Amino acid sequence: MTEISSSIRNTIVGSVVPIRGNDMDTDRIIPARFLRTVTFDGLGEHVFEDDRSGGGHPFDEAKYAKAKVLLANDNFGCGSSREHAPQALMRWGIEAFVAEAFAEIFFGNCVALGLPCLKASAAAVARLMAAVEADPKLVVTCDIDAEQVWFGADSIQAQVPKGARQQFLDGSWDALGQLLDQPEAISAAAEKLPYVSGF
Amino acid sequence: MSKNLFEKVWDSHSVRELASGQTQLFVGLHLVHEVTSPQAFQMLRERGLKVMHPERTYATVDHIIPTDMRARPFLDDLAEQMMVAIETNVREFEVPLFDMNDQRQGIVHVIGPELGLTQPGMTIACGDSHTSTHGAFGSIAFGIGTSQVRDVLASQCLAMGRPQVRRIEINGPLGAGVYAKDVTLHVIGALGVKGGVGFAYEYAGEVLDRMSMEERMTVCNMSIEGGARCGYVNPDQTTYEYLEGRAHVPKDAEFARAVDWWQSKASTEDAEYDDVVKIDGACIDPTVTWGINPGQSCAVGGTLPRPQDANGDGASIAEALEYMGFEGGQPIAGTSIDVAFIGSCTNSRISDLREAAKVAKGRKVASGVRALVVPGSHDVRDQAQAEGLDQVFRDAGFEWREAGCSMCLAMNPDKLQGREMCASSSNRNFKGRQGSPTGRTMLMSPAMVAAAAIQGEVHDVRDLLS
Numbered sequence: 001m002t003e004i005s006s007s008i009r010n011t012i013v014g015s016v017v018p019i020r021g022n023d024m025d026t027d028r029i030i031p032a033r034f035l036r037t038v039t040f041d042g043l044g045e046h047v048f049e050d051d052r053s054g055g056g057h058p059f060d061e062a063k064y065a066k067a068k069v070l071l072a073n074d075n076f077g078c079g080s081s082r083e084h085a086p087q088a089l090m091r092w093g094i095e096a097f098v099a100e101a102f103a104e105i106f107f108g109n110c111v112a113l114g115l116p117c118l119k120a121s122a123a124a125v126a127r128l129m130a131a132v133e134a135d136p137k138l139v140v141t142c143d144i145d146a147e148q149v150w151f152g153a154d155s156i157q158a159q160v161p162k163g164a165r166q167q168f169l170d171g172s173w174d175a176l177g178q179l180l181d182q183p184e185a186i187s188a189a190a191e192k193l194p195y196v197s198g199f
Numbered sequence: 200m201s202k203n204l205f206e207k208v209w210d211s212h213s214v215r216e217l218a219s220g221q222t223q224l225f226v227g228l229h230l231v232h233e234v235t236s237p238q239a240f241q242m243l244r245e246r247g248l249k250v251m252h253p254e255r256t257y258a259t260v261d262h263i264i265p266t267d268m269r270a271r272p273f274l275d276d277l278a279e280q281m282m283v284a285i286e287t288n289v290r291e292f293e294v295p296l297f298d299m300n301d302q303r304q305g306i307v308h309v310i311g312p313e314l315g316l317t318q319p320g321m322t323i324a325c326g327d328s329h330t331s332t333h334g335a336f337g338s339i340a341f342g343i344g345t346s347q348v349r350d351v352l353a354s355q356c357l358a359m360g361r362p363q364v365r366r367i368e369i370n371g372p373l374g375a376g377v378y379a380k381d382v383t384l385h386v387i388g389a390l391g392v393k394g395g396v397g398f399a400y401e402y403a404g405e406v407l408d409r410m411s412m413e414e415r416m417t418v419c420n421m422s423i424e425g426g427a428r429c430g431y432v433n434p435d436q437t438t439y440e441y442l443e444g445r446a447h448v449p450k451d452a453e454f455a456r457a458v459d460w461w462q463s464k465a466s467t468e469d470a471e472y473d474d475v476v477k478i479d480g481a482c483i484d485p486t487v488t489w490g491i492n493p494g495q496s497c498a499v500g501g502t503l504p505r506p507q508d509a510n511g512d513g514a515s516i517a518e519a520l521e522y523m524g525f526e527g528g529q530p531i532a533g534t535s536i537d538v539a540f541i542g543s544c545t546n547s548r549i550s551d552l553r554e555a556a557k558v559a560k561g562r563k564v565a566s567g568v569r570a571l572v573v574p575g576s577h578d579v580r581d582q583a584q585a586e587g588l589d590q591v592f593r594d595a596g597f598e599w600r601e602a603g604c605s606m607c608l609a610m611n612p613d614k615l616q617g618r619e620m621c622a623s624s625s626n627r628n629f630k631g632r633q634g635s636p637t638g639r640t641m642l643m644s645p646a647m648v649a650a651a652a653i654q655g656e657v658h659d660v661r662d663l664l665s
Binding site for chain 1: 211212214217219220221234235238241246248251255262263275280281318320321326328330341344346347350355358360392423426428453456457460512514608610634
């Protein structure tokens, strides 16, 4: 298993793979049968497996093979809490996501893995998607601090909520260190709860 | 104006504000299962960490276990490895495990309430999106990913941003043959599968007030299908009566004091919300999904939408119709099924089985239909058997199984084959969800699944209720 270590995630620079369609759920990203594992190793090769079996999937097209940014439509990552979904995408090579909206648990899982999810308007996503499909080699820069995705001389606005943005910018997206920072504060909070301290 | 339940529970569990602006939130109950935990325990090992509160942590097995042949080692080597992993992990980290031979085993969202582990005013987390189920008790319960499972194991805390709160008030009468499942499918259909993103849902109104705890669990269970990570119902007398006497619930004078504290967490009439939605219960019919997400549903007497008629997303409708093999405009009733599945954390409790058994009693499963009933826990199984429900189902031609997640997500031997069409009491109709990459799912209430099993096609259960 890869050791997860927190580092600053300010910009992600790379080409883009477009995944068209709303409500792309986690069962499609990684079907449940691949969750029969005690590690996250090897998940990358099964990402979108069933969607890819029909042929013609962007993840199988040579022109998108080195993409680092996944571009999607609305409600990307809805469904299950399986971290296997962002793990599979990360192990395939994805380092950031741009979409019209993300499902909440998927978003949280991505933060915990240091994978920024940037939210853009439908029109902005459509504009970037058209640019990528016209030129699959197009390299974009996801700028987390500026909340922009740059491509050539053009750019779209793409938001990252304040808390998560701060975590990427100061490298605190692996929250565990901070959570363990003040154990006495945890005990104090717990002791105030009668179901912990006794009714 | 006063705080709603969500705000009170959030504030009382807030440890501190983190540098990112998020809240460090104390988790009162952590439920663990075999699929999303092995990597989390391994991360603890790699960092030399312990489980901070093993006494607030409970593990069970539900997702991968077979519901018929339970002998170890399992025929599936990968499933066996996962069982060995959780057994090793709970031993090493001293977490209690309700394994397959334990009377307390069952689907994690069925046994938490059954054992009285789930209580009002708590925060509850589990590496499973249907953790929202526990909100039925007036707790704040949400699904988390594996790295967050690691965080909770190690620190009993989560780093989270606070969502907004939307009150969904459902008033009026519910018709005969209309169940909690229909209510939740109706809400998701009305507000959309991402309508709840960024919100916690407070379900309220006369319909919720009248519901049993099991019905409230069905509604809260599917909050996540509407995009809301958590959904809850304010605790009331129904809640306290359900809890009294359960294994982990305080007793006698302590119980009375607990009720006072629980009640103090409930939203009062002057509570404020970020949004309020009102729904007329009288408008809810038995509801069936026709598409590939739980928001794509219609009343059993309804017809499927046409992509060209859609106000919004015609492409999604077209994709769903193509996958399901349906035509826009066709009636949903009369759609042939191959498989009928009654089970899952949404609908595998005793009241679900009773309602389905009323429909199945004295009737036969249609020829060519494979039908199975999978109780949510050992206790549900035993209660059903004591009431003779297992025999009702067997006589009708259903298979009667042991407790587990079974064909809801099909990471175990219970799976659809090829393009089979399944009438299912579960919670997701995603492409491939039930184990076959081309398998098809129609979500409905357990009674409607029983009706579909008997008729061999989608059928209005109200015709079969005398």
